Amino acid sequence: MSNFKLRPNTSDAIFQKYIWQDNEYRIPEKLGSDTRIIDVGCHIGLFSYLCWQRGARHILAFEPYPENYELAQLNLKNTSVTLSNQAVWRSDQSKDEQLFLTSFFLMDPDGPDPVNNDTLNTGTPSVFGQQGKAVETIPFDRVVGDEIIDILKLDCEGSEFPILLTSQKLKQVRFITGEYHLMDQIPEIGKVKGYQHYSLGMLADCLTSLRFKVEFVPFKDPLFSATTGNFYAYNLDL
DSSP states (O other): OTTOOOOTTBSHHHHHIIIIISOTTOOOSOOOTTOEEEEESOTTSHHHHHHHHTTOOEEEEEOOSHHHHHHHHHHTTTSOOEEESOEEEOSOOSSOOEEEEOOOEEOOTTSSSOOOTTOEETTOOOSBOSSSEEEEEEEHHHHHTTOOEEEEEEOSTTTHHHHHHHOSOGGGEEEEEEEEEOBSSOOGGGOOTTOSSBOHHHHHHHHHTTTEEEEEEEOSSTTTTTTEEEEEEEETTO
16 A cells, blocks of 8 residues: 555545554455445545455545545556545435535644644535535435445535435445534535434434444544544444
């Protein structure tokens, strides 16, 4: 993995440690070549590359932010990963939407990872911007189609809620692994009928009603543990 490109003075190396060394997404050491994976929020390709290195050959990866997408293209060029410059989005809209991306911001020097004052967090762009870089969207259920998906990974800065809450295809997914980002104030574009805020209880209810076994692991650092963490959902019927 020595040829994988990271950007200096950014959070890239931190995310590499989380995904490759810490295995935060709980990916098995070996994956079959027929394993089907969807990577939502591909960033620079770290998760997709890990899965490819471990044997998977059917990987669909989606990254909306242009700078991250371009680097993911470089990092994944010698793999069989299919990479798209799109934001995976909710499945209850009659037509594709155009959303606007927020940008990178500086990391907190007092946060959980040792960084300099000028270190950029390259994992923060979301599709909840009021203006800025426009991004093409694709409904999650269209991505899944009629396939059984072995691993769905979600790290999409709050989009996980409208994606999961509006999908009719989750029963076709064996294992969901990702980050959650709780919201008391939901951006208008991200609102789903019947939900006033995004909470762990609400997400648990959604997934357990579809016969998933769900586990939540808050981030260890108190700066983030109240609103952000990892979640894992195992389909009991597949």
